[in-house]
Amino acid sequence: MDALIELQPEFWKAAAETLYMVSATLLFGGFFGLLIGLGLYTTRAGGLLPNKTISTILNVVINFFRPIPFIIFIAALQPLTRAVIGTGIGNNAAVFALSIAAAFGIARIVEQNLVTVSPGVVEAGRAMGAGPVRILRTIVIPEALGPLILGYTFVVVAIVDMTAMAGFVGGGGLGYFAQLYGHRQFEPVVMWAAILLIVVFVQLVQWLGNRLARKALRR
Amino acid sequence: MALVSLRNVTKAYPNPNGGDPVLAINDVSLDIEAGDVYGIIGYSGAGKSTLVRLINALEPVTDGSVVVNGQELAGLGEKQLRPVRLGIGMIFQQFNLFNAKTVWNNVAYPLRVAGASKEKIQARVDELLEFVGLADKAKNFPEQLSGGQKQRVGIARALATAPSILLCDEATSALDPETTQEVLALLKRVNSEFGVTMVVITHEMEVIQSIATKVAVMDQGRIVESGDVFEVFSNPQNGSSQTFVGTVVKGVPSPAERAVLRERHEGRIVTLSFRDGDASQASVFLKLAQAGVEFELIYGGINDIQGKAFGHLTLALRASDAVIDGVLADIAQATSVTEVA
Numbered sequence: 001m002d003a004l005i006e007l008q009p010e011f012w013k014a015a016a017e018t019l020y021m022v023s024a025t026l027l028f029g030g031f032f033g034l035l036i037g038l039g040l041y042t043t044r045a046g047g048l049l050p051n052k053t054i055s056t057i058l059n060v061v062i063n064f065f066r067p068i069p070f071i072i073f074i075a076a077l078q079p080l081t082r083a084v085i086g087t088g089i090g091n092n093a094a095v096f097a098l099s100i101a102a103a104f105g106i107a108r109i110v111e112q113n114l115v116t117v118s119p120g121v122v123e124a125g126r127a128m129g130a131g132p133v134r135i136l137r138t139i140v141i142p143e144a145l146g147p148l149i150l151g152y153t154f155v156v157v158a159i160v161d162m163t164a165m166a167g168f169v170g171g172g173g174l175g176y177f178a179q180l181y182g183h184r185q186f187e188p189v190v191m192w193a194a195i196l197l198i199v200v201f202v203q204l205v206q207w208l209g210n211r212l213a214r215k216a217l218r219r
Numbered sequence: 220m221a222l223v224s225l226r227n228v229t230k231a232y233p234n235p236n237g238g239d240p241v242l243a244i245n246d247v248s249l250d251i252e253a254g255d256v257y258g259i260i261g262y263s264g265a266g267k268s269t270l271v272r273l274i275n276a277l278e279p280v281t282d283g284s285v286v287v288n289g290q291e292l293a294g295l296g297e298k299q300l301r302p303v304r305l306g307i308g309m310i311f312q313q314f315n316l317f318n319a320k321t322v323w324n325n326v327a328y329p330l331r332v333a334g335a336s337k338e339k340i341q342a343r344v345d346e347l348l349e350f351v352g353l354a355d356k357a358k359n360f361p362e363q364l365s366g367g368q369k370q371r372v373g374i375a376r377a378l379a380t381a382p383s384i385l386l387c388d389e390a391t392s393a394l395d396p397e398t399t400q401e402v403l404a405l406l407k408r409v410n411s412e413f414g415v416t417m418v419v420i421t422h423e424m425e426v427i428q429s430i431a432t433k434v435a436v437m438d439q440g441r442i443v444e445s446g447d448v449f450e451v452f453s454n455p456q457n458g459s460s461q462t463f464v465g466t467v468v469k470g471v472p473s474p475a476e477r478a479v480l481r482e483r484h485e486g487r488i489v490t491l492s493f494r495d496g497d498a499s500q501a502s503v504f505l506k507l508a509q510a511g512v513e514f515e516l517i518y519g520g521i522n523d524i525q526g527k528a529f530g531h532l533t534l535a536l537r538a539s540d541a542v543i544d545g546v547l548a549d550i551a552q553a554t555s556v557t558e559v560a
Binding site (some may be wrong): 107118120121124125126127128129130131132136138139142145152216218 | 277297298300301302303304305307308309311313315316318319320328329331332360363376380386399407546
């Protein structure tokens with residue numbers, strides 16, 4: 001317990017770092033994941049703008065990157081990270097790798113949720129003279145909003161999990177804090193404090209996601 | 220020139236099992252005049268849903284010509300088709316309302332696509348919701364409505380941009396009989412009050428009977444019979460047409476029914492067909508009575524289509540063969556007589 005009190009500044013710093021990494025990843029990964037997911041949905045056979053070439057490329061790329069375990073991915077991505085971020089270490093380097101890994105996962109979640117939108121309402125939009133972009137923006141996304149929010153909520157929890165590996169590239173966060181000051185220093189109280197905060201954070205996110213989704217679904 | 224004119228239209232889909240393409244529409248020609256309520260009836264898979272989608276080019280034709288409002292649609296790109304589609308409304312079996320939007324916003328949607336001003340949208344949506352009797356549901360979401368109400372929203376939405384044509388794809392097939400009548404009555408008003416030309420796809424002959432002025436019967440991608448509803452109903456030529464007409468018109472008994480009738484009734488069994496303007500039933504019955512033929516009405520009925528009556532009555536006749544032959548020959552001069560058993 002004394003160790004935890006002593007480590008309080010580091011603890012809150014780690015919490016802030018986790019919050020930062022999760023938010024930034026959700027922002028960038030979420031945005032690009034949405035774009036790729038819309039691309040998958042739009043170009044698939046029978047989609048709004050079927051395009052076998054683009055669809056195949058997207059699928060192959062996603063299927064190539066998705067199975068790579070994140071801890072290896074974050075290392076393998078180092079050259080690209082250095083080229084884009086300017087450094088291979090630190091929270092921003094971790095966010096870069098997290099965003100890319102998350103984007104591919106999010107793309108699949110977006111695709112999965114969009115295909116559940118009834119083809120009938122899409123057809124109704126076409127019959128009214130709406131173009132593909134308008135249909136995506138004003139029909140498909142609003143119709144799938146509830147499940148999309150739940151999908152993104154699921155992703156946030158997964159991102160929290162992945163941020164624990166940021167320490168490998170010199171990043172911080174609660175996961176690394178629990179490892180460094182808790183596990184390795186034989187301070188279970190410190191470790192559990194970090195775990196507890198992560199659990200609280202995840203609960204909050206899930207609660208918020210459920211609430212928003214219920215609002216979107218009106219049930 | 221007809222409002223909608225299809226000439227030698229073919230629609231082929233790639234064969235999922237390889238081999239020759241599947242012809243969903245096979246060399247169809249069809250003219251729909253302004254003001255018509257044109258019914259297209261057929262079994263599922265007959266190609267009628269595909270046919271109706273050729274009219275607003277949701278499905279492009281493989282071959283042939285589709286002219287709507289004087290404009291050839293075959294070969295137009297999606298972008299060029301968008302303004303065309305604003306002039307063609309469509310309603311669906313499953314309503315296809317936007318569940319994430321209120322009733323009001325559903326009806327406003329096509330107006331937004333058309334780029335109408337806020338004031339115009341407000342006025343038009345309110346007017347249409349009034350017309351379909353759902354002004355009080357404007358703020359509700361589709362899931363709070365009954366099936367009939369949903370379809371009325373669908374109709375209001377389809378009419379928002381004041382189209383000259385309304386395509387109805389099995390619009391009442393998901394509704395119970397009472398609601399079906401309600402929706403059909405509303406569609407009738409759309410035709411009579413706004414002069415909207417309608418293409419009504421259905422597999423239910425009752426729908427054709429109650430609102431259509433013309434009908435085409437589809438079978439395996441072809442139109443096997445078409446014409447005025449009264450003509451097709453009172454005298455169907457094609458086998459498929461006869462089956463459909465048979466679902467609403469108790470006409471000539473089927474072979475199975477004949478066997479039952481034969482078992483139950485003595486004498487010769489004949490079917491007399493009456494059409495508006497032909498010999499009256501009264502004169503036929505009078506002739507039978509005067510000839511001393513004992514007769515019994517055992518099957519059939521008289522129908523009213525667009526204010527004209529027709530029907531088929533099957534009688535069991537009992538008298539000597541010579542007497543019956545004589546009187547039937549007399550009756551046959553004025554109306555059609557078929558000896559069925």
